[in-house]
Amino acid sequence: MERLIERLGGGAPRQSRAPRQSTKQAASGSRGDLLKHxxxxxxxxxxxxxxxxxxxxxxxxxxxxxxxxxxxxxxxxxxxxxxxxxxxxxxxxxxxxxxxxxxxxxxxxxxxxxxxxxxxxxxxxxxxxxxxxxxxxxxxxxxxxxxxxxxxxxxxxxxxxxxxxxxGHSLTPELTDIQGKHKQHLLEKTQTLEEHTPPGSTLKKQSFPINEHYVNMIVVSTSQFRRRLQNELIATGVKHEEYLRETQTQFECISLNRLFRWSHESKCVPHAVMVSGVPGIGKTTLMQKFVYDWVTGKLYQRFSFVFCFRFRDLNKLAEVSLEDVILQQYSYLESQLENILQHPQKLLFIFDGLDESAYQMDFRSSKLCTNQKWSEKVGVIVVSLVRQSLLKGCSVLITSRPARLNLIDTGVFQRITELMGFRFEDRQVYFDNFFDNKELSIQTFQYVQENDSLYTFCYIPSYCWIICTVLSMCFKAQPANHKQLMSTLPKTMTQLFVAFVANILKNHNHGEDGTQDSSRELLKSMGVMAEHGIMNHITVFDQRDLKTFSIRIIQYLFSCFLMESGQPPDVDYTFLHLTLQEFFAALVHFIDYNPEKLRESLQHAESYEDGRCEIFVRFLCGLSDISTRSLLKSHVAEMSVQASIHVITWLNEKIALQHGPDKQKISQTELLNLFYCLHESRNKILASKCTGLNKEIYFSGFHLTPLDCSVLSFILESSKETEKVNLETCTIQDEGLRKLLTALNNVKYLSLRGNELKPTCCIHLASGIRNNRTLRTLDLSHNDLDGPHFSDLMKALATSRLEELYLKNTKLKETSCVHLATGIMGNQTLRKLDLSNNNLKGPHFTNLMAALSSPRCKIREVQ
Known part of the structure; x- marks a missing residue:
């Protein structure tokens, strides 16, 4: 018994810093003593x-x-x-x-x-x-x-x-006058935010004052994009909550007024700044707010003139001088341009959308421009401004998607930031702004919060718009029948986009040219173009592309899916969101099924290592579910059952490769992607088949987000054969744990070692154990379980059928002994208990010893 006491109570107490003396009571009695420390x-x-x-x-x-x-x-x-x-x-x-x-x-x-x-x-x-x-x-x-x-x-x-x-600086009367004209011009361009209007209400765009409706977004100083190989949306979407946690301790949060202030990372005041962010995250809106705040005097008056350009507009220019570039957009500056450019330190150049540039930017190139009157390619001019060979002392701000930054040398930028999108409270603000009805806003946001697939992507403003658009239609269509409404609401990303397109088609089909044939033909043409873009990294299209893919510009329907910019004949087109492009790329295979083409698409998708086709494949799998695609049936007539069979057969083959005689070992990333495909397909038979033969799910050491856990939950609920789940060191948090524990009905062994679980997780663990009659082994070692909720876990232990419980190094203190005693005395099946590396010494340790010595205790091995 002495050895047992020594083992259980002998852990060294945690060190904590004693409260310091006040500065007035410090050793020498002066502030100087504090400074020494x-x-x-x-x-x-x-x-x-x-x-x-x-x-x-x-x-x-x-x-x-x-x-x-x-x-x-x-x-x-x-x-x-x-x-x-x-x-x-x-x-x-x-x-x-x-x-x-x-x-x-x-x-x-x-x-x-x-x-x-x-x-x-x-x-x-x-x-x-x-x-x-x-x-x-x-x-x-x-x-x-x-x-x-x-x-x-x-x-x-x-x-x-x-x-x-x-x-700001003192300017001559002439420059003061021209600055006023310039600010007025930019004010008219930036003072309103424009949103597409939900289908069915009006054909006009909605406009909001930017100072009233702009929702703050997080910008952090980071170079994370360098390590991203997956599809951009996946790479940040499912890790967003993780990144937000990391900003609290690892990343510098950059407010707009800090972009051109001292950089902690580069140890200087930056003159070249890069803002990166995934499609739809709000880079252009952030630049609009930046310019608006400068115009209205709230930000960086050190810049006497700010010039803002879009790379997609600059693509149309051949060799030009910097003066030509400026005057083409700001012709009213001509009389004073030479004077303006004489003081580069007072100038800021903003270039939005580097990823849309037709020029290959070599920021280490030896070919540089040194005179604002010399004609060069636009790419050379931009690089020369960044490198300070042109207008030495000026400042430059560039935005880009992360994928493009992997292809350039970003070392010339003194600050690289990433736009992280909405925090939780910001998402709520966006929903409140979208809906006129506060009750409807709360109801919609509540539903999204409970649906991981939707909520995870809600940090992206353009996704919020799509989600709000779809759900507003659903709630307005069936306001009274709550039960029927909840059964029809989208639960997967595929279902969300099906509902989005179906709502637009429903409204369009009441229009003058709204026939099934015209809708079907447009979706087919756009789908072919969309897939061509996905496979070739093309997101911006022009008139030649529309002609190549036989896309007719049917006024209303066309503009519901594609945005256009520029003036004829130089008009560019982009899908409302990259993910909508990926959805159309998948949808076309069900509208116009061609077995050879689908086979080729799947082969290409698997061959790309950069993850560009991952969401495209998930949409293919999602559309294989007849109930998911049924919403579109009345708008585009029959959709191919053969395409569905083709995709399901492909999934079957992927699963078979893991279990057959020639089975191939796939990585955890590949396995999780397969689980996502099964989750979108809603095919429980295939999901059960995927895990059934191995009877084990193993993701030890692999970071799992709440959305990953939700997908695993679907897999576990579908499979009655899985007996062992190993999720050690997966950094699972409260939200993910809650989703997993509801699906462990047949699991006998669960390891959650080293997940940095917090004491609040004991509530979810207690619920999971209490409702589970099959779990026999639970390993919670190397987590922080000490706290007021540990008692909940021990009460659940008392009524469980656990046989082995591992609580090694869970930061338990002697106050936990009372609760441990309760659990041990109540449980009739526990045979092994590991409490090593905890600090259980103290007055309540006798309660634990008494419980372990009691005839009612069935434990045979204690560590």
Whole structure:
């Protein structure tokens, strides 16, 4: 028994930093003692702040307010409030309830405002507390703020820069006049956001004031795109929640007013900035908001002139000079252009959509332009601006999809950022803006939250539009019959796009030329063009493409699926979203089935290693389900059953390769992609066949997102044969765990070791164990289970049929002994229990020992 006690209670207690003395009570009784414990950079920062006047402190405070908000939102607020209270900086009693009631954003905003009102001593005290709490592991935004203040020179220089961003340069009367005209021109271009209108309401686009309807999006400093080989939407869509968690500790969050401020990564004030983001994420809208804020005086008045261009427009230009490029879009600048270009440091050039450029950009090229009057290819001019051989001192901002950035040398950019799209609260705001009816907005958003396939992609604004459009039609069509409505709502991505297209066709078929034949012919032609684009990385089409693929521009229906830009004869066309293009590419095979063509398409899709066809294949599998494609039947007549059989046969062959005598071992990524295809197909027989022979699902060491877990849940529910599920070190979180545990009805062995599960997961684990009568072995080792909900898990253990339970290194403390005792005394089947590497010593340890020694305890092996 002594050895058992030593093993269970002998773990070293976790180290925790004792509360520090107040700066006034520190060893020497002075602020200097605090500075000794901080990094040299942080100490220098505090000393520099102390030298500022009250007016300068306020100026700095307002300048970095966005960063302070973000840092505080991602801190342990309890520690932060305790620190402020202990240092007599602020009485914090009222703030915790405010955070609980009104949320982090309001909470941090209120604290910062109150501190500023209290004056100099409170502001300096706040910075001291923040420096102390950030000393061991500083947030990137904190590091950037400290560096910006200490590295950009003396305080006079920094104040001049801040004031310059607020008020701008002094200009001659002539330049002031032409700047006013330029700003008015850009204001008219940027002051409204335009949205396509849901089919059936009006043929006109909706317009909203950008200052009222713009929804904030996260921009982070990162080079993640370098490691992406999959389809862009998959690569970020299913990892979005993971990336958002990482922004809290790993990535610097870049607000618009930080794009051209000190870069923590490159250690300089950048003059060339890249903003990347997947299709539809809002890069163009972000640039529109940037320009609007500059025009209205809210942002970067250090730039006297901002020039904004789209690469798709520049594609039409042959060899031109920089002056020609500017005047072609801003002809009214001609009289003053030479004067404008004489001061490059006052200029910003924005180029939107590098991925749509026809020019191959070699940012390391030795061929550069050095004179704004020389004619060169547009690509050379852009590279020369970035490289500073042309208009040395100017600033350049470029946007691109991540895939294009893999093909260029981005080392010439001093800041590379990624647009991450909507956070949770931003998605809710978007839904509220979309729907006039608050109740309908809540109802729709609730449904999306409960549907992983839809919710995962809701971080992309254009996806939000598609989802809102479809669901608004569904809810309005059947407002009363809730049960019938819920059964018809889309549950997979394929069903969403089927419903989207069906709603448009339904409305169109009431129009003057709305026949099945015309709709079918247009969908067929667009599908062929769409697939050609997917296979060849083409997303922008022109009049020649429409002619090549025999696409008739049927006014309303055509414009519901394709967006056009430019003026005749130079008009370009893109699908509303890349994923809509992929859907049409798959749909055409069911409208116009050709076995040879489908076979060839599947072969090509499998041969591309960059993942360009993954969603296309998933749509093929989704359309193989007759109930999914039935919505389109009344609009395009019969769809091919043979195509469905063809796809199902292909899936069968993929499954057979894993189990036959010549079975091929596929990677976890390939297996998960196959599971996604089965999930879209809704084919439970095939899903059962996929896992049935092995009786095991193994994804150890493979990151699984909540959407991945939802797909696995479908596979497990479909298969009655799976007995063993190994999900060790898969970084599964609460949401994913909840979805998995509902589908473990036949599983006997489950390992969730090393998933960084938090104490709140005990609630889901308890529910999963309580409802499961087959589970015999559960391994939860190397997770953090200690907390108030551990008792729920132990109560569930008491009524379960578990035979082996592994809780090694789960950070349990002696307070957990009471709950462990309850579980052990109630359980009649447990034979093996591993509690090693926990700190169970303390007054309640006797409860655990008594339970283990009781005749009612069936455990034979304890570690």
């Amino acid at each position: 901080l990094t040299e950079k942080t100490s220098r920062f505090l000393q520099q702040l102390s030298a500022y006047s009250d007016a300068s402190l306020r100026l700095i405070w307002e300048y970095v307010r966005d960063d302070l908000n973000y840092i505080l939102e991602n801190m342990d607020t309890e520690n932060f409030l305790n620190e402020l209270q202990s240092q007599n900086v602020l009485n914090t009693d009222k703030y915790q309830p405010i955070k609980m009631k009104l949320g982090y954003s309001f909470f941090t905003k209120m604290i910062l405002e109150d501190l500023m009102e209290l004056g100099r001593e409170a502001v300096i005290g706040f910075w001291e507390c923040l420096c102390w709490l950030q000393n061991d592991c500083p947030h990137p935004n904190f590091s950037a703020t400290v560096e910006e203040i200490t590295q950009t020179g003396n305080r006079t220089f920094l104040e001049v820069q801040i004031l310059l961003d607020e008020h």
